[in-house]
Amino acid sequence: MQHSLTNTIEIEVKFSDVDMLGVVWHGNYIRYFEDGREAFGRQYGLGYMDVYNAGFIVPIVNLNCDYKRFLRYEDKVIIETIYTPAQSAKINFNYRLLKAKTGELIVKGSSMQVFVHRDNFELQLTNPDFFVDWKQKQGLI
Template sequence: MSELKASKEFEIRFSEVDSMDFVWHGSYPLYFEDAREAFGANYGLDYMTIFNAGCYAPLVELNFQYKKPLRYRMRPRIDISYEPTEAAKIIFNYEIYDTEDKSLIATGRSVQVFLDRDYRLLWENPPFYEAWKKKWKVVE
């Protein structure tokens, strides 16, 4: 099976830090969203592809663990990797690194499910997603 990954460097803006000069915890989901968009652009699994296939893909799980703080003016890198599953889900794992000393700053995971246009949960993979998995060789 293929291992699908993408990376993106980003800047910490002043508006993202608190009075301790730490990035506010609510910014991490936005960094994960940026990583998902970069992944989607690289591998053709962007939100418009999902939408144009007649589906929505809402997050149903999002978690992260802090290892050390992000601070103003840092230029970290976020790595995103696709976790293959037979279930009708999109699972991603994340790692944020300090680009200066290469240390791990945070890790995370997200799970998205598929809904049809009537907001009903899809229990089986939509055809476009099955085709995507085959194209990228992430199914056995």
């Protein structure tokens, strides 16, 4: 029973997010992905501290960002964060950033995180027990 889970938030572009041309600096879109992951974690009980308290950290090992349009200061942006299940020990997210006013696609992207033991930084090759429990609770397995 593989399906995805989605979180959607809306933020407003801050002055500190834009460059001298008044458009969002390209690296800040990656930070918006992070905002989406944090909101997803709060909604579904898979926040960074949940993972940390279970004995792991989840570094990003792959990140993609496909720029379509740009945002400006005070634009409102919808961040869609979509978790896509995988059988291997990793967390995959897809992102869509939409201009709230028009619904136009601004950026799409993806990230992959792996489980690393927080104490010795060894890679976890199988799904940690807490993650299997989380997947079951979400109806993903």
